[in-house]
Amino acid sequence: MVEHRIGYLIKGVQQAIRHRMDNELRHLNLSTSQYAALSALERSDQMSNAEMARACFVTPQTMQQLVKGLECEEWIERCSHPEHGRIIQTRLTASGRAVLDQAHCLVEAIEEIMIEGLSQPARERLAADLKLCLNNLIQ
Template structure:
């Protein structure tokens, strides 16, 4: 018995897939398509997400960003180094806690976000090929509800 490609609710042996498995598959597809779309830009999809977080949050420490992205502080250090070197973010000493360094988006970082955003419709169209406009809206709303719970 062959499995219908659209039946992502079960494995070939009929075992039901869990929501975490489905989300992971989607995450891998999103990451692959995003990296492919951004290949000509000097930042990765993950680095772009750091820039977006800084745009939304204003300023943050690298430890704060690591917590938001559910990665280790060491991994965050690896991500932000090239962003600082490229002039997309800068840092300053926190005036209330002199030992803390706050990262913030630069004008070049904001321009990079705008440039990458111009590629977003093609990524979404690829991922959501075959979905109706209504299904796209519903999916975005539902994913947004889940995402807000973990901000």
């Protein structure tokens, strides 16, 4: 039965969490994809658009549009590298960090709902198992 297949269940969870995130992040005038991009920049402001696209599971063209939207909201700023003028650096602004902090709280609450009823060891095992599954598929 298809509803017992692991891939099907993972896709169902992904769809459900995406729907919840879209609904909650909308209150911050933020899309789930924009949240992913801001989160990627929070981890490293040295990423190229292509690296950000891979980290956010979107195409480089989509990332370019996301970056433009984030720039219009003044959540990020882009400037030339001080030593290498052809390299464009993208950084979070203070308002970008503020909206990201609010978004993290919303997303953490959604994740808590998702794993409600799981003990701490079960949560850790789930995270480890999902990481293993991901690594198995990307190698």
